Amino acid sequence: MTKKLLALTLGLSGSALAAALVLPVVAQESLLPEGFGTPAPSPSPAPTPAPSSTPAPKGPVAPKGPAPLTPSVAPTLPGTETAATDTDEGEEDGLLSSRLKYDLPPGARRLLTRVGPLTPETGGMAPDAFGVRGQYAAAIMRATNGNLASRWGHILLRRALLSAIDTPKTINGADLAADRAALLLRMGESIGARWIVQSVDYDRASRRLVSAAQQTYLATADPAGMCPYVPAGLAHGDQQTWRLSAAICSGLTGEAGPAGWAIGRVRSSGKIANFDILLAERVLGATGAGRRSTTIEWDNIDRLTNWRFGMATATAIPIPAALRASQPGYMQGWTVLAPMGEMADRIAAAPAAAARGVLSSEAYISLLSTAASEAEPPAELASETDTLRSAFGAGAAADRYAAMQTLWGAAANPAQRYAVLIATARAAAALPVRTEVGDDPWQLIGSMLTGGYDRNALAWVPQVDVGTRAWAILAVGSPRALDGMGAGRIGTFANDDDSADQLRSKLLLAGLAGLGRLDAGDASSAADSLGVDLGRQTRWTRAIDEAAKRREPGMVALIAAAGMQGDWAKMPPYHLYHIVRALRDVGLEAEARMIAAEALVRV
Incomplete structure (x- = not known):
């Protein structure tokens, strides 16, 4: 490779540049379970201490107590709690010879009354976007698994969770910050989770x-990032994992004695697999506090836990492909970031x-x-990037479109x-309208809207x-309604619909009705023909409708995400209808259109 792919857009021919002004409507970077209805009155919380973005246009936690990862078991997710046991006061103080202190004046401390890095000026939502039901919002966050059918729903939820909210x-x-960070982690948004954690002074955690x-x-x-939390973790968290963390932090300060003592105590407890202890020793070795080199062998290790991912990645230990293949979906986001x-x-x-929403097209x-710019890139990667370069920079529009088709047809799953549609989004948007693209260029239109x-x-x-x-995708994704939309045209589309149980047609109806692009009579007629009940009421539909009436875009985004868990094949059409309508009602029509269009691209 003699040229980097970053220069693709600079290499566009003059005709391509003149063809279109490429500006996205919604920037990108980078099921509420049955049982959630009107929340019951929440008990009075502990008093808040006194004063002490899918970013904008350009990306677990137990009901009570901590839910730390035990290194020898599977990754910890919300709903578990490990109580502090075996605590020996005074003994743990030796693991960190000195506790970190704040030297900032009180006026420079961060408040807990508003937490988050994104403001409306930097792409975030308004401070009151989640309303006043804090325990209710936290409960929904804990019940949401982070694996959303919609990439645009993921991007919107990330933006909401990263906003500076009251x-x-x-x-x-x-x-509340803990629940936000935990959900971001389950979404694969490790950097976003760190932003939220770092928005709270560690001594107020x-x-x-x-x-x-x-x-x-x-x-x-980043094992060093855990160090400020070690004293609290030793007092209230899982003793063994925090002792290992304390050992690492002692090594980072050059205190080999306490580090070795902590490692020895964890090993003698027999509560953690020796493999996970060896990983901690490998990190200690990198600090210079280790007494001997540590060899890591992955034999007989059958799963990749959070601890193993973090420690191995921090010390550049290769993780076997078999474990990578079975890693949780959210860990793919962590890996990329x-x-x-x-x-x-x-x-x-x-x-x-990228399909999940962690990476933008540009990223x-x-x-x-x-x-591809490395000395000897794999042949498959080199071929893909060469074709992608042609999609952006070939001299003739027909050649650029042919390169895009090659990429779209080569994908395996x-x-x-x-x-691949995401990767070609800008190239598709720059293609001249008069280019010959066949009878149904749905991939071209879908690529633009990604x-x-x-x-x-x-x-x-x-x-x-x-x-x-292509017409159906445009019908819901375009910034204005198409002329002549009615039940008859939906019927025409349904006649050629090859999706299972005509799901694509049902989602088209749901999207159009939610956007208000069908009158009541046409919507009712099309629903009868397709056997769809868009008016079905559940606790989830009432929850999202009520949030929309209260004009709470953050809560609407959260409940919408809870209603999109899983994949599009299992998405009830009435869910999409209520999501699109609620987003439109709170001023997020662009996001509503992109979600509806995505449904028709991916089903």
């Missing part, structure tokens, strides 16, 4: 936030991370470019197919035949 009086600010902090710094492969990780591992995880291309280029997609309306899949 802490409701019904919950402690540090506890609650037990839940201390637990979330440990998981966050494992996700970001860890710059110290093996490039081959990051590239392998990138398609799933995905940048990662491919970096990998659904995540890769959608990831990047939010809705106005570029709108220009193709005259070139698209009514009733095709």
Whole structure:
């Protein structure tokens, strides 16, 4: 490779640059379970201490007590609690010879009354976006697994969770921050979780936030980040994992004696697999406090836990491909976002991370470019980046479109197919409208909308035949309603719908009805023909409708995400209808359109 992929857009021909102004409508970077209805009155919370973004346009926690990862078991997720046991006061103080102190004046301390890095000026939501029901919001966060059908839903939820929001009086600010960070971790957003954890002064962290902090710094492969939380972790968390963390932190301060004592005590307890202790010793060796070199052998290790991921990544220990293949979905996001990780591992995880919403189109291309610029890139990667370069910079529009088609047709699974559409978003948006693209260029239109280029997609309306899949994507994704929309046209589309149980047609109806682009009569007629009940009421539908009436966009985004867990094949059409309508009601129509369009691309 003699040129980096980052230069693709600079290499566009003059005709391509003149063809379109490529500007996305919604920037990108980088089921509420049955039982959630009107929340019961929450008990009075512990008093909040006194004063002490999918970022904008450009990306677990137990009900009580901490939920730390036990290194020898599977990753800890919300709903578990490990009580402090075996505590020996005074004895643990020797693990860290000195506790970190704040030298900041009181006026410089961060408040718990508003937590988060993104403001409305930097792409975040308004401070009151989640309303006043703190315990209710936290409960929904804990019940949401982070694996969302919609990439745009993921991007919207990330933005909401990273916003600087006011802490409701019904919950402690540090506890709410812990639930936000934990959900971001389950989404694969390790960097976002760290932003939230670091928005709270460590000496104000609650037990839940201390637990979330440990998981966050494992996700970001930063063992040193756990050090300020070690005293609280030893007092209230899982003794063995925090003793290992304390040993590492002692090594970082050059205190080999306490570090060795802590490692020995954990080993003698027999409560943690020796493999996980060896990983901690490997980190100690990197600090210079280790007494001997440590060899890591993955034999007989059958799963990749958070501890193993964090410690191995921090010390550049290769993780076997078999364990990578079975790692949880959220860990693919962590892998991609860890710059110290093996490039081959990051590239392998990138398609799933991009399809999930962790990587933007720009970030995905940048990662491919970096990998392709290495001395001897894999042949498959070199071929892919060459084709992608042609999609952006070939002299003739027909050649650029042919390169895009080659990429779209080469993907091996659904995540890769959608990831390739994301990678070509800007190239698709720059394609001249008069280019010959066949009878149904749904992938071209879908690719544009993965990047939010809705106005570029709108220009193709005259070139698209009514009733095709491209027309359906434009019908919900364009910034204005298409002319002549009615039940008859939905019926025409349904006649050629090859999706299982005509799900694509049902989602088209749900999207159009939610956007208000069908009148009541046409919506009712089309629903009868397709056998869809968009008016079905459940506790989830009432929850999202009520949040929309209260004008709480953050809560709407959260409840919408809870209603999109899983994949599109299992998405009830009435869920999409209520999600699109609620988002539109709270001023998030662009996001609503992108979610509806995504449904028709991915089903």
